[in-house]
Amino acid sequence: MKVTNIPFMAMRKIVAVFSITLILISLGSLATKGLQFGLDFTGGTLVEVAYDEAPNLDDVRSLLRSNGYDDVVVQNFGSTTDVVVRMANSYTATLGDEVLLTLQNHGSNEVSLQRSEFVGAQVGEELREQGGLGMLLALAIVMIYVAVRFQFKFSLASVAALVHDVIITLGFFSIFEVEFDLTVLAALLAVVGYSLNDTIVVCDRIRENFRIMRDTEPYDLVNESINQTLGRTLITSLTTLFVLVVLFVAGGEAIHNFSMALLVGIVIGTYSSVFVAANLLLAMDVKREDLVPAPKAELEDDLP
Amino acid sequence: MLNKYPLWKYLLILLVLALGLLYAFPNLYPDDPALQLSTQKATSVVDEQALQKARTALSKANIELKEAELTSAGGTLRFNSGEDQLAAKPVVAAALGDDFVTALNLVPTTPDWLSSLGAGPAKLGLDLRGGVHFLLEVDTPAALKQKLEVSSSEMKAALRKDRVRYRSVNIEDGILSIRFLQEADLSLAENLLKEEFSEYRYGTRQEEGEFYLDISFTEASKKEIESYALQQNLTTLRNRVNELGVAEPLVQRQGSNRIVVELPGVQDTAAAKRIIGATANLEFHLEAGLDDKGTDIETMSFRDGSGRTARLERDIIITGDSVSDASSSFDENGQPQVNISLDSKGGKQMSKVTRSAVGRNMAVVFIEHKSRSRFVEKDGKMEEVRKSYSEKGIISLATIQTTLGNSFRITGLDSPRESSELALLLRAGALAAPIYFVEERTIGPSLGAENIQLGVSSAQIGMLVVMLFMLVYYKVFGIFANVSLVLNIILLMACMSIMGATLTLPGIAGIVLTMGMAVDANVLIFSRIKEELASGVPSQQAIHSGFNRAFTTILDANITTLLVAVILFAVGTGPVKGFAVTLSLGILTSMFTAIVVTRAQVNLVYGGRKNKKLYI
Numbered sequence: 014m015k016v017t018n019i020p021f022m023a024m025r026k027i028v029a030v031f032s033i034t035l036i037l038i039s040l041g042s043l044a045t046k047g048l049q050f051g052l053d054f055t056g057g058t059l060v061e062v063a064y065d066e067a068p069n070l071d072d073v074r075s076l077l078r079s080n081g082y083d084d085v086v087v088q089n090f091g092s093t094t095d096v097v098v099r100m101a102n103s104y105t106a107t108l109g110d111e112v113l114l115t116l117q118n119h120g121s122n123e124v125s126l127q128r129s130e131f132v133g134a135q136v137g138e139e140l141r142e143q144g145g146l147g148m149l150l151a152l153a154i155v156m157i158y159v160a161v162r163f164q165f166k167f168s169l170a171s172v173a174a175l176v177h178d179v180i181i182t183l184g185f186f187s188i189f190e191v192e193f194d195l196t197v198l199a200a201l202l203a204v205v206g207y208s209l210n211d212t213i214v215v216c217d218r219i220r221e222n223f224r225i226m227r228d229t230e231p232y233d234l235v236n237e238s239i240n241q242t243l244g245r246t247l248i249t250s251l252t253t254l255f256v257l258v259v260l261f262v263a264g265g266e267a268i269h270n271f272s273m274a275l276l277v278g279i280v281i282g283t284y285s286s287v288f289v290a291a292n293l294l295l296a297m298d299v300k301r302e303d304l305v306p307a308p309k310a311e312l313e314d315d316l317p
Numbered sequence: 318m319l320n321k322y323p324l325w326k327y328l329l330i331l332l333v334l335a336l337g338l339l340y341a342f343p344n345l346y347p348d349d350p351a352l353q354l355s356t357q358k359a360t361s362v363v364d365e366q367a368l369q370k371a372r373t374a375l376s377k378a379n380i381e382l383k384e385a386e387l388t389s390a391g392g393t394l395r396f397n398s399g400e401d402q403l404a405a406k407p408v409v410a411a412a413l414g415d416d417f418v419t420a421l422n423l424v425p426t427t428p429d430w431l432s433s434l435g436a437g438p439a440k441l442g443l444d445l446r447g448g449v450h451f452l453l454e455v456d457t458p459a460a461l462k463q464k465l466e467v468s469s470s471e472m473k474a475a476l477r478k479d480r481v482r483y484r485s486v487n488i489e490d491g492i493l494s495i496r497f498l499q500e501a502d503l504s505l506a507e508n509l510l511k512e513e514f515s516e517y518r519y520g521t522r523q524e525e526g527e528f529y530l531d532i533s534f535t536e537a538s539k540k541e542i543e544s545y546a547l548q549q550n551l552t553t554l555r556n557r558v559n560e561l562g563v564a565e566p567l568v569q570r571q572g573s574n575r576i577v578v579e580l581p582g583v584q585d586t587a588a589a590k591r592i593i594g595a596t597a598n599l600e601f602h603l604e605a606g607l608d609d610k611g612t613d614i615e616t617m618s619f620r621d622g623s624g625r626t627a628r629l630e631r632d633i634i635i636t637g638d639s640v641s642d643a644s645s646s647f648d649e650n651g652q653p654q655v656n657i658s659l660d661s662k663g664g665k666q667m668s669k670v671t672r673s674a675v676g677r678n679m680a681v682v683f684i685e686h687k688s689r690s691r692f693v694e695k696d697g698k699m700e701e702v703r704k705s706y707s708e709k710g711i712i713s714l715a716t717i718q719t720t721l722g723n724s725f726r727i728t729g730l731d732s733p734r735e736s737s738e739l740a741l742l743l744r745a746g747a748l749a750a751p752i753y754f755v756e757e758r759t760i761g762p763s764l765g766a767e768n769i770q771l772g773v774s775s776a777q778i779g780m781l782v783v784m785l786f787m788l789v790y791y792k793v794f795g796i797f798a799n800v801s802l803v804l805n806i807i808l809l810m811a812c813m814s815i816m817g818a819t820l821t822l823p824g825i826a827g828i829v830l831t832m833g834m835a836v837d838a839n840v841l842i843f844s845r846i847k848e849e850l851a852s853g854v855p856s857q858q859a860i861h862s863g864f865n866r867a868f869t870t871i872l873d874a875n876i877t878t879l880l881v882a883v884i885l886f887a888v889g890t891g892p893v894k895g896f897a898v899t900l901s902l903g904i905l906t907s908m909f910t911a912i913v914v915t916r917a918q919v920n921l922v923y924g925g926r927k928n929k930k931l932y933i
Contacts, residue, residue: 159877211874252783265771
């Protein structure tokens with residue numbers, strides 16, 4: 014790939030408006046609609062039924078779904094004839110019988126109700142608190158690391174890009190009412206890692222160029238840095254997207270939401286590593302003096 | 318010379334890769350479905366005779382046994398399929414009787430020479446592979462009774478302290494009755510106790526010229542105690558599961574008095590059951606004086622089976638709940654013992670009681686709540702019937718030589734196994750209320766076998782697409798990157814196997830991300846080399862500075878991500894932790910393969926030659 018010379022920073026105002034709009038829409042949706050938390054988070058009802066002959070679980074799933082039980086997990090339990098259905102519906106005394114009725118009206122396979130009871134959330138308060146606290150701590154430490162290795166403006170820019178990606182990905186899940194379960198949480202954590210990685214690579218180039226190109230204005234320098242890393246940014250995103258598209262299309266139901274979260278997150282992450290962090294750096298008036306180069310590091314760079 | 322590694326560097330890389338292959342290798346051997354045999358009592362063992370009984374019963378029932386063997390923890394019966402395993406369980410349980418515990422298990426088939434090196438397959442989480450599922454019921458009435466007993470000791474002390482004269486104290490049907498001769502004493506006691514023990518409801522009655530104070534729980538305090546007992550049991554079970562070293566366990570409340578415990582990838586479910594379900598607790602009692610009699614005295618037998626008995630005061634000095642630390646060791650005669658440290662409250666209580674009782678005997682009572690299950694034939698089907706009971710026995714009765722403080726030791730245990738289990742249980746905390754196993758089953762993977770298959774195959778396709786892309790885009794260097802990528806997966810699997818980490822769906826997310834970052838590192842290096850070449854630098858020089866310049870970038874990018882992963886690991890639980898483990902391991906292995914291994918290949922092919930054309 015040839016090094017391009019696209020005036021990315023000329024679009025910075027439009028892009029800023031675009032990003033802020035996306036964030037506002039996301040926050041608005043999160044505030045009003047919230048997230049559709051899955052069974053992992055909400056808890057719900059567990060219904061266990063016993064069949065005479067081993068049923069096809071996919072049939073059971075689609076049967077339940079076509080009868081309005083949207084959020085169900087169907088699995089074998091102990092033996093192939095015993096099936097347990099976990100659903101987000103809050104527990105009522107008759108729910109078990111209603112589910113049984115749905116399952117009974119199909120085929121000659123006899124089915125009977127074993128039990129029906131309330132189950133707690135797999136992700137308790139504990140995890141929510143710890144997770145939130147952990148994220149804040151992680152962000153703080155990342156900021157300190159980046160401030161030490163780069164400069165404080167870079168910390169703010171990279172963490173802002175990170176928050177930008179997470180909010181918009183969450184917003185996507187809220188707006189399109191996609192279920193937010195544990196796998197999506199995992200994907201979101203992966204997006205955090207990816208976004209950070211991507212942004213640091215761009216920042217790294219900016220830092221390096223400040224040391225090499227002594228006469229270039231910050232505005233042009235940032236633009237050139239983005240162009241220089243553009244090839245890498247696109248190839249990395251492409252390879253990751255290859256895997257994710259295959260996972261999304263052919264990976265089956267279980268990782269559908271997972272790959273969707275990653276797809277959205279990585280598209281946003283790629284966008285933000287080109288536009289958001291660099292944009293913020295310019296907005297914070299990043300200067301060569303911010304990164305007074307250590308003479309030793311410079312020597313290393315110039316080694317043959 | 319440029320781009321030459323010394324020989325030792327190549328050898329080191331080969332050594333690391335060989336070790337990686339060795340430890341990743343066991344993952345190719347699938348686990349056998351098996352039945353794990355162990356004994357209910359910590360003292361007896363599974364022997365060849367028991368195995369023979371099981372063999373005979375199985376061949377009678379026409380179930381094919383793959384292999385039967387004795388292990389250090391008991392016996393293992395291996396089967397060819399999961400159906401055989403399920404069918405065999407009731408048959409074996411009926412043949413062996415009550416003394417033995419049979420549990421469904423998955424046993425690794427790793428060859429001996431590999432497992433002797435400590436190699437074993439990585440464990441899959443419950444979501445991917447299934448595992449063992451326990452449903453436990455908390456015996457809340459027992460918790461209420463226990464609380465009432467403890468309170469009665471405290472109330473008696475309070476009454477004695479204020480010189481209120483009472484005749485007797487009696488607990489029946491959840492009501493604590495104190496008998497008085499004088500009405501004045503009754504009202505004095507009522508006022509005193511109401512103030513100090515406000516969680517109770519007080520009532521008075523008069524019978525045959527005597528006065529009774531009836532004390533029972535208010536509805537609110539009853540609920541509070543029940544929910545406290547459940548919470549406490551949840552915490553204790555979590556501690557115990559952690560002591561078992563199971564990764565990503567699930568300990569969850571279900572309904573008003575039930576707890577679900579799910580253990581993915583557990584090897585010895587019988588031991589897990591014994592530790593989780595053990596309700597062993599300790600109580601310390603003073604021996605009753607010769608002239609003490611009546612309801613305050615309880616006669617209890619010794620646990621060694623000698624038939625000896627002792628008369629103990631009903632009042633409990635402290636229970637196992639006051640233990641802050643416990644460890645097992647051997648005394649000077651080589652007998653197993655448990656060293657106990659008490660928390661400050663327990664220590665104070667202990668020294669207060671023993672100070673005025675030097676020269677008297679103190680008994681250590683061991684209590685176990687158990688449930689016995691029996692397979693009964695009913696309508697041609699085997700059915701499991703459960704019955705619960707509790708066992709109390711004195712494990713030691715010794716003279717108090719001096720005032721006891723915060724730490725002391727307990728002897729009189731049967732075996733080292735018993736002492737280490739008792740120490741574990743005391744450490745992990747006693748259960749606030751006894752629990753019973755309502756259900757014990759293996760759980761099928763929640764994603765379904767087909768779904769996992771789809772996920773795995775699509776991940777493979779995705780990998781292939783990426784590798785093809787790298788090959789087309791970077792030509793020879795693409796091959797280097799692809800070799801590194803494959804080695805990265807092998808190394809990552811090896812690390813997970815060595816650490817005994819559990820692979821879950823979030824963990825797979827971590828791996829996917831790692832793969833992306835591994836490719837990214839090589840992309841960074843290669844695009845640097847291309848840049849150098851484009852600016853007219855000779856090829857050897859371009860390789861050299863390409864790697865050098867990309868290195869700081871890769872380091873910074875990976876260290877920031879690693880920081881996030883490490884913090885998530887430190888503060889996260891369950892799924893978050895699983896993700897953090899694979900991500901941090903993956904970052905480390907991918908940095909090794911993407912930088913060192915790729916460089917080694919480049920050096921091997923291009924190093925030291927004159928300006929050869931680079932196919933990049």
